């Protein structure tokens with residue numbers, strides 16, 4: 538069993554504003570008392586008894602920590618420290634203060650394909666790195682693709698929130714029903730064995746349009762579209778998108794995406810010949 542620091546996190550960090558919250562607990566800005574540097578504290582409620590519905594299993598937190606410790610990369614959020622109290626584990630994470638990629642894109646008049654390619658390259662480099670370590674993110678959605686800061690040119694992308702991530706062991710068959718309907722891979726809905734390919738399924742479409750290709754009027758319709766792999770290139774969003782870009786998207790929006798992250802980085806849309 539992993540051992541986390543038993544000290545009180547507040548002896549080392551001033552706890553600041555809430556940055557986000559979810560089923561797991563809260564993410565808050567924290568300030569390191571010695572250096573004055575800012576970090577993100579992910580406060581995770583831990584189940585006190587196995588049958589409780591409240592909080593997370595400690596084992597799932599240990600898995601997230603183990604994965605974050607294994608994936609140190611410029612395009613992946615860094616883990617600095619882990620504290621544990623009786624009913625809470627606190628992950629001290631790199632603060633990514635540039636906001637979500639899609640808010641950045643939404644604020645721009647237009648998104649040039651050259652800019653989309655740069656974003657895609659960084660996301661693919663992060664995915665290639667974790668996939669080469671047999672790790673899948675399994676919750677790749679706009680909210681989990683953020684920018685380090687608001688000033689870097691080009692913006693530096695960080696993949697965050699490895700709470701659903703999984704480390705595959707040789708010969709292991711892994712199934713999960715977790716994820717977000719608009720961005721879930723078909724094999725998740727079909728309860729089929731999962732792999733790192735699940736991270737590739739809807740990736741490219743999101744970068745160019747900011748939309749889920751499967752968006753329905755409700756979650757049920759959306760999940761049905763995902764199962765049927767039913768999507769369209771809405772002309773309003775894709776009229777100026779190059780054929781090479783659409784080829785890239787089509788090669789990924791398949792039940793069994795044709796390309797791994799490594800192969801995507803070699804696609805002529807990403808790496809012109």
Ligand SMILES: Cc1ccc2c(c1)c1c3c(c(C)cc1n2CCCN)C(=O)NC3=O
Pocket residue numbers: 556557558564577579614630631632633634635636637679680681697698
């Ligand atoms: C400035 C800011 C604002 C909101 C943040 C974060 C940072 C943030 C962060 C993280 C997570 C897991 C969630 C976060 N959230 C919650 C929303 C994420 N899309 C994280 O790991 N580092 C962050 O800075």
